Amino acid sequence: MQRPGWTADRLPRLDGTRVVVTGASNGVGLETARALAGAGAHVLLAVRDPALGRRRAAEIGGSCEVVELDLADLASVRACAEAITDPIDVLVNNAGVYPLRREDTADGFELALGTNVLGPYALTALLLPRITDRVVNVASNSHKAATIDRADPHLRRRWSGPRAYAGSKLALLAWTLDLDRRLRESGSPVRALAAEPGWAASNISNKPGLGAVHRIAQRVALTIGNDLPTAARSTLFAVAEPMPGGAYVGFDGVGTFRGRVALIGRSAEASDPRVGAWFTAFAARETGVTVAPPRPG
Template sequence: MTTFTASDVPSLTGRTFVVTGANSGIGRAAARVLAAKGARVVLAVRDPGKGAAAAATMTGEVEVRQLDLADLASVREFADDLTEPVDVLINNAGVMVPPLTRTADGFELQFGTNHLGHFALTNLLLPRIRRRVVTVSSNGHRSGEIDFGDLNWERRAYRPMAAYAQSKLANLLFTSELQRRLTQAGSPVIATAAHPGLAATNLMRPEGRPLARLAEKVMTPFAQSDDAGALPTLFAAVRDVPGDSYAGPGGLLQGRGAPELVGRSAKARDTAVARRLWDVSAELTQ
């Protein structure tokens, strides 16, 4: 059986990592390990105050920069200001099952934040990325459907969990198409993905949302810690893995356990849908 713990992360001295959503949950846990291993870590966070509080819990070279993935102007500003090379970009930030909400650009919040914001960020930073792009998806992608007729839930009745699943499926399709394009261009950069299994992060905390309260009640007894949930992300970021690989817990139903390379749904392997989603995403974020 594969074993991988935080102690297996090698020295990262001289490398720069950007971690979105690094002020809490698995993003903060992953950033803490990366910084402790000698990396320079940029915490890309919506709330700089919360980012500073998270940075204070870490040892090593940590920098906080403001990034709101639900606002493409903020994404562009972040990318313009980050002029130095980036070894690894970790697209970790996400929202889960909120009530119907729109981003600054009018996108449904989950699709706009979880997919489109990271799509735009990755493409803007790609000329400066030297090693890897890691995008955090979810086992929830398995129930996802990419509805090109209504990606932003403007005509159909809004279903928070279905919208979340669509955004997480989009993460994996994006990773596959990004890897295809990197390979075609002869780039040494690889695109990988990961999911945390059942991790008791802020995504599962209710904050007055009925569906989130139900998810917390059902899932929390089976969930693993933030630190354990971050291990698949670290595995995807530092292990010698192939492009378009997907890391997740190796235990029952990929809910918990040591990380390893795992499978994905047939929908997440649809290259035609991946290419179309890329083109639509590029148009929406231009």
């Protein structure tokens, strides 16, 4: 039997805390939003489908509002950031995509890179002046199988779904460390952390034409991985517990698929400050948005 360790029941009261959760209409994002609202936080569900978001907000209860966000479209990212006018304590960059074929976003980015890291990078940079506590990026240990092709980051010459997804998660982790470094160097109290949900029975494989594959993935995940409330624990821990910047929270079981919430390691490339600095400069060029960490006071 699994020992549960830290669970959402141990969340502190979060009354007065404002949290933005991207991709909060399904999967780990929905469970994260549900638990945060249950602990008293005001949760902004940043979702592609506002109508679905409003239904989810009604299901969750508590203090929730909905803002439209499509991370594959920088115009939508900018509109979302402009719509969030009040200070927020925590930004959870949860939304992500696993591409089935090579596609470009509205701005010409490879779909996984654009949705999983360039969109979150731009949203974070635009919201950073209003963030007071931390940024939590939802990552994946698939990054350990990846490298970043600096000559072809959008994989226009050699693309596969696993390569695109794992590469985007490697870029996300490298950028998380670089963002935290910049925040510390600026004297900002804001921290950047990452969380790995393990092998989650999520909605990421629920795509047209993949009904059978999605059902198999769900069964496998529930057998050797996490159900959704369990998968959300690592993100919730990263959001609510006293954590140092740069921490990577996941699970302590074999392959980090499941287990108890714990600090976990990342690949050498994800830990290399030169990779993080390169990606930050690349993301700024691609998106036209520059990270400017707020200074204290």
